[in-house]
Amino acid sequence: MRAFMKRILSTVTTMLLVNPVLAFNPPAPQPDPDPTPPAANSVTIEEHQTGFCRVDGTIDADVSGYRGDGYSNTVNEPGTAIVWQVTAAQMGSYDVVVRFANASGAARVAVTQIGDMDMETLSFEASDSWADWQDMTASVLLSAGTNTIRLVAVSDEGLPLVDSIRLQGEGLSAANCDAVVDPDPDPTPDPNPNEPANFQAVTNQYVFDGITASNTPYKDSARFRVYYGANGLGNFSQNNLDLTLAHMESAYDLFVTDWGFRSPGLSVHSDDGPYFKMNLYPSSYMNAGGVMLYDARAGLSYLQVLASQLTAPRVTVHEFGHSLALTEYQWVDQTRTGAWWETVANWVADTYLNSASYNDVRQRFGLGDGGTIIDLNKVIGQAHLMIVSDQNYYEAWPFLTYLTNNPDGYPGLGKMAVPDLMRNHKRNNETPLHVLERNVSPVSAQTVLGRYWARMAYLDIGHSKAQQAFFNSRARLNFSNLDAVGNQTYKVKSARAPQYGGANIIPLSVNGAGNVSVEITNLGNGRAESNFNATLSVRASSGATRYVTLANGSGQVSLSHDEEVSLVVVNTPDTLYQYDAFRTSSSSPEAQGLNYQVRITGAVPQ
Secondary structure: OOOOOOOOOOOOOOEEEEOOOOOOOOOOOOEOOOOOOOOOOOOEEOOOOOOOOEEEEEEEOOOEEOOOOOOOEEEOOOOOOOEEEEEEOEEEEEEEEEEEOOOOOOOOOEEEEEEEEEEEEEEEOOOOOOOOOOOEEEEEEOOOOOEEEEEEEOOOOOOEEEEEEEOOOOOEEEEOOOOOOOOOOOOOOOOOOOOOOEEEEEOOOEEEOOOOOOOOOOOEEEEEEOOOOOOOOOOOOOHHHHHHHHHHHHHHHHHHHHHHOOOOEEEEOOOOOEOOOOOEEOOOOOOOOOOEEEEEEOOOEEEEEHHHHHHHHHHHHHHHHHHHHHHHHHOOOHHHOHHHHHHHHHHHHHHOOOOOHHHHHHHHHHOOOOOOOHHHHHOOOOOOOOOHHHHHHHHHHHHHHHHHHHHOOOOOOOOOOOOHHHHOOOOOOOOHHHHHHHHHHOHHHHHHHHHHHHOOOOOOOHHHHHHHHHHHHHHHHOOOOOOEEOOEEEEEEHHHOOOOOOOEEEEEEOOOOOOOEEEEEEEOOOOOOOOOEEEEEEEEOOEEEEEEEOHHHHEEEEOOEEEEEEEEEEEOOOOOOOOOHHOOOOOOOOHHOHHHHHHHEEEOOO
């Protein structure tokens, strides 16, 4: 079976998504009489200049204080945009400063995006005059080469007035918008060639528990079959059978047809077919809610589920997630991926429950909201555990949601992050974090882990239902990670010292003027490679977030009156560990907690 490799694109398309302002009556125009000179190592792009590609609207000069030939004024419709192109000498994170005007009377919340994925949340503050031009700074990740930057409206009134953008950093230049950028000169091969609309039934390819079409009733859909009503299987109404098949077909459409996972209808021994229906067996007696079974000769998986759980996608789609991992095959017989199989399966189940695919089934059958399966007591209250361990491997799936939504715009992540963790595995018994290290290069896996946990301080990973659940329950979660040792200094509790890839999330109560300083010292845990990643995570009452990386464990932040802050410390040793979560012992490197102390001024741990 071939491994389908996904190439990291050489071009990153960055979108800054904003909530727009209302229409206005402009005053008499005057350009800025004394414009501020551009900063060194920066490039400014104004209308009618190289790098300015288009505006869905007009270039006007009706408001005073603009620079250059005018400013961009989009049509008052959602989806309208302003587009620029720049060239970066090397990949990296750059600040982009948007010069805008907003006199609508209220702050406008914005979300930066890369592709169609939410990034940093921003708030465009209002002023008293449309001639009062302001700057808003966002961080964007540019690849080496040409990058397309968009500012896109999401509501009916269009964008605020935009005068220019200024990008700051070495090696930047405005690009010719006529340049052709190849979006993917080496596209990923189709993992499901010649897939038919209807799959053929399994006949003699395998037989489970003596159950066949000749001795047991069944019901079919295009790609699935449910056996029922005989030979120890539960009996069901036609409506419940239809509901089960609807969930399975919708999950298939989401992950295989739309997402691009390899079809479980294909044998792992063949890329060309034929395609077989997946069988479901709802047993009356089981010790678990469900299990994926596999016939090695046929190379096909099938599902046995507890009869009472047949219509529950948290069970059936979870087990279908195992089938997706199996058919990708690279993780099969790799012991160091073992614990991650359940992580992937729960990610599949939760992703389905929060998808348009589930909503379609919900509306057809009158079901309730899908909700989320996040276990906050485990993923937040016990964040100090290894990133995936034998104690949290079912609950660790939000890490995969973070990789998929990619709110920080790291290379090699995004929609295909999870399948790429499997497809790019070398079948050398490496861990998924080693695959991640290659996929996100030149960014390190340690950096990705650090920012994931920084965002988990407020569940800022692009999962609105999980975030709502967090704020509804965070007063009951365990954040008790530190003991006071005097002189504004605290030491990590030995039982809460973060293990490999785990974290301490420490909400702070600010005192004084809102200036918080932190200095972290690694006290050592007997491992020469011991290291950490630390961040001050800041969230405003509007929902806007920002993240201050603490280089070498030290840094500070100034907070406004409506902002809260948490300190996040992550165990990220300089060397990635090859570990099997089911064989970890107390002396294993991955089990050694990060032993540290921290001095905090301007705040105290809550």
